Amino acid sequence: MYGLVNQAIEDLVRSNHGDATWEVIKQRAEVETEAFLGMEEYPDDVTYRLVQAAAEVLNTPSEEFLRAFGEYWVLYTAKKGYGEMLTMAGKNLPEFLQNLDTLHTRVGVIMPNLRPPSFSCTEMSEHSLHLHYYTHREGLAPFVIGLVQGLGKMFGTEAEVHHIKGYHTGEDHDVFYISWK
Amino acid sequence: MSSTSHGNSAGFYGNLNLSSQHLRALFPFHIVFDAGMRIIHHGERLVRLCPTLKAGDLFSEHFQIHRPERIDNFESIFRQLGALYVVRLRSAPTELKGQMVLLQENLILFLCSPLVRRIAEVQALGLSLQDFPLHDPAGDLLFLLQAQHTTIEEAKALNRRLLAEVQKVASLNEVFKKYVPQEFLKLLEKESIVHVQLGDNVQKTMTVLFSDIRSFTTLSESMSPQETFKFINGYLQQMEPMIGKHGGFIDKYMGDAIMALFATAPDHAVKAALDMLHTLDNYNQGRQRAGYIPIRIGIGINTGSLMLGTIGGESRMDSTVISDDVNLASRIEDLTKMYGAPLLISEKTFFSLETPLTYSVRVVGRVRVKGKSELTTVFEVFDGDPPEVKEAKRTTLKLFEEAVDLYNRQEFREAHSLFLSCFNKNPHDQTAKIYLERCQEMISAGQQADWNGITKI
Numbered sequence: 001m002y003g004l005v006n007q008a009i010e011d012l013v014r015s016n017h018g019d020a021t022w023e024v025i026k027q028r029a030e031v032e033t034e035a036f037l038g039m040e041e042y043p044d045d046v047t048y049r050l051v052q053a054a055a056e057v058l059n060t061p062s063e064e065f066l067r068a069f070g071e072y073w074v075l076y077t078a079k080k081g082y083g084e085m086l087t088m089a090g091k092n093l094p095e096f097l098q099n100l101d102t103l104h105t106r107v108g109v110i111m112p113n114l115r116p117p118s119f120s121c122t123e124m125s126e127h128s129l130h131l132h133y134y135t136h137r138e139g140l141a142p143f144v145i146g147l148v149q150g151l152g153k154m155f156g157t158e159a160e161v162h163h164i165k166g167y168h169t170g171e172d173h174d175v176f177y178i179s180w181k
Numbered sequence: 182m183s184s185t186s187h188g189n190s191a192g193f194y195g196n197l198n199l200s201s202q203h204l205r206a207l208f209p210f211h212i213v214f215d216a217g218m219r220i221i222h223h224g225e226r227l228v229r230l231c232p233t234l235k236a237g238d239l240f241s242e243h244f245q246i247h248r249p250e251r252i253d254n255f256e257s258i259f260r261q262l263g264a265l266y267v268v269r270l271r272s273a274p275t276e277l278k279g280q281m282v283l284l285q286e287n288l289i290l291f292l293c294s295p296l297v298r299r300i301a302e303v304q305a306l307g308l309s310l311q312d313f314p315l316h317d318p319a320g321d322l323l324f325l326l327q328a329q330h331t332t333i334e335e336a337k338a339l340n341r342r343l344l345a346e347v348q349k350v351a352s353l354n355e356v357f358k359k360y361v362p363q364e365f366l367k368l369l370e371k372e373s374i375v376h377v378q379l380g381d382n383v384q385k386t387m388t389v390l391f392s393d394i395r396s397f398t399t400l401s402e403s404m405s406p407q408e409t410f411k412f413i414n415g416y417l418q419q420m421e422p423m424i425g426k427h428g429g430f431i432d433k434y435m436g437d438a439i440m441a442l443f444a445t446a447p448d449h450a451v452k453a454a455l456d457m458l459h460t461l462d463n464y465n466q467g468r469q470r471a472g473y474i475p476i477r478i479g480i481g482i483n484t485g486s487l488m489l490g491t492i493g494g495e496s497r498m499d500s501t502v503i504s505d506d507v508n509l510a511s512r513i514e515d516l517t518k519m520y521g522a523p524l525l526i527s528e529k530t531f532f533s534l535e536t537p538l539t540y541s542v543r544v545v546g547r548v549r550v551k552g553k554s555e556l557t558t559v560f561e562v563f564d565g566d567p568p569e570v571k572e573a574k575r576t577t578l579k580l581f582e583e584a585v586d587l588y589n590r591q592e593f594r595e596a597h598s599l600f601l602s603c604f605n606k607n608p609h610d611q612t613a614k615i616y617l618e619r620c621q622e623m624i625s626a627g628q629q630a631d632w633n634g635i636t637k638i
Contacts, residue, residue, distance in 0.1 A: 081334070082327060082331075084301060084304065084327075085300060088303070102315070106321060107324070109324075110321055110325045
């Protein structure tokens with residue numbers, strides 16, 4: 001993954017739990033990098049180790065940490081200067097979700113080794129849709145849930161996310177039922 | 182003509198004539214104009230940038246060709262169809278970038294999109310990323326430029342951190358220099374303290390200077406710990422520069438005592454000692470004005486082959502100097518009390534002086550160094566004395582040295598008589614006074630004395 005993801009984990013931990021906690025997590029994850037570079041490629045393993053270590057140190061299930069991280073991701077990318085990109089990707093939650101795939105494809109175009117996830121929307125109605133999530137990375141569904149919740153906050157829309165299908169139900173990808181008011 | 186590349190290959194690919202509907206969808210910013218530079222139709226999104234734009238308007242009402250230069254009519258465009266065009270809008274602070282395509286003999290299509298370098302510019306133009314067709318690389322360019330901008334900001338932040346760390350290390354280094362003298366590292370041929378390892382050592386002929394405050398223990402008894410430290414530091418601050426001034430460096434402080442090393446000729450150590458005594462005079466005047474008693478110091482100097490190196494264990498290391506000659510310097514410093522003279526040097530130092538005649542020196546005695554069979558002569562350098570005392574010592578120099586010689590040969594009565602004569606001529610001669618007393622003692626003790634008058638150190 002690109003360093004931006006690891007930077008976001010670092011920023012989340014530092015701002016919510018302090019610098020000392022981050023140092024403990026980094027050490028536990030056996031990450032020796034002094035500072036992550038946003039546009040630098042890092043093995044996915046680094047991210048997984050950081051998530052695992054953070055969950056252990058913060059005494060929280062890793063799914064919950066991933067969810068919180070997904071929510072923070074929206075805030076963080078905005079903070080790193082990609083905010084205008086986000087606002088241009090849609091005026092409201094459903095529009096944004098429909099552009100989610102284009103957004104990731106664009107990122108993939110400029111970061112050729114990223115292998116970003118793919119998204120599609122089906123069953124669209126006025127107050128709900130099904131978001132399909134395709135990725136070669138495992139265990140990140142809670143991150144997507146947090147991400148959608150974070151987007152809901154960004155648009156001031158109360159959104160509910162349910163993980164209705166996935167590897168756990170024998171599917172080859174995850175499906176989320178998203179509803180909003 | 183560049184349009185030939187579109188060629189007549191319709192037969193193979195079928196008829197690919199685009200409808201204006203397709204053109205609008207694919208190129209939302211395009212412009213088609215005729216030979217009279219009148220706009221025939223245009224992309225819908227262009228109206229966002231140019232609200233009054235409509236078919237039938239003259240190209241020049243809304244646009245001005247910026248590049249290539251000197252292009253202002255159909256003919257000139259026709260002649261430069263292969264160029265990259267940048268066209269300025271009159272209604273908005275932006276440019277359209279694209280190419281001219283000859284559709285028919287009297288019809289040109291300007292295939293373009295707004296030139297944007299920052300997302301904020303897109304917003305300022307009332308556009309959104311979604312107004313650009315997906316095939317248009319503008320979105321990717323914006324993404325890339327944003328990524329570049331963010332990367333530069335990151336690099337700047339890292340640079341600030343680096344600078345802060347470098348400053349931290351630099352100030353740490355400054356502190357280290359105070360603990361481990363740079364000269365010490367130089368002698369060990371180490372560039373930095375980082376390279377110093379336990380057991381590093383070097384042997385070198387050097388001059389050692391020891392100084393101590395007389396009766397410091399008595400002095401400090403009347404002071405609180407704070408006062409003691411304030412006093413010692415006040416004193417050392419005066420003395421320290423005198424060592425550096427003459428090319429020496431301080432190996433260590435031991436309470437009020439200073440041990441300094443000189444890698445150059447011993448003359449420098451002697452000059453430093455004389456400067457210390459001179460500085461002490463001024464310091465004492467200040468003390469007396471403030472109502473404090475003056476302090477007295479003793480300085481001993483010896484020259485010899487010293488081993489400099491590092492000693493210690495795993496967690497605590499120190500630089501040190503090992504040599505009998507260091508001990509001797511310290512013992513000679515001790516002798517300053519016995520001889521009542523503030524500055525004494527060993528014979529090794531005296532005989533190594535480059536310009537011995539420039540100093541006022543006299544023999545003050547011979548001592549037996551522990552473990553050595555030969556006696557060592559100790560010299561007094563009295564250039565630090567008040568002028569009249571110094572002059573009197575010079576006048577009585579021969580007499581005095583003869584008396585010392587007699588004393589060493591245990592001819593105490595004869596010695597006594599000469600010392601008395603010295604003392605009468607110069608009642609400030611503390612050494613002569615001390616010798617007089619010792620001669621007296623030796624004479625009284627007579628033959629029973631089991632001591633021959635030679636001091637052991």
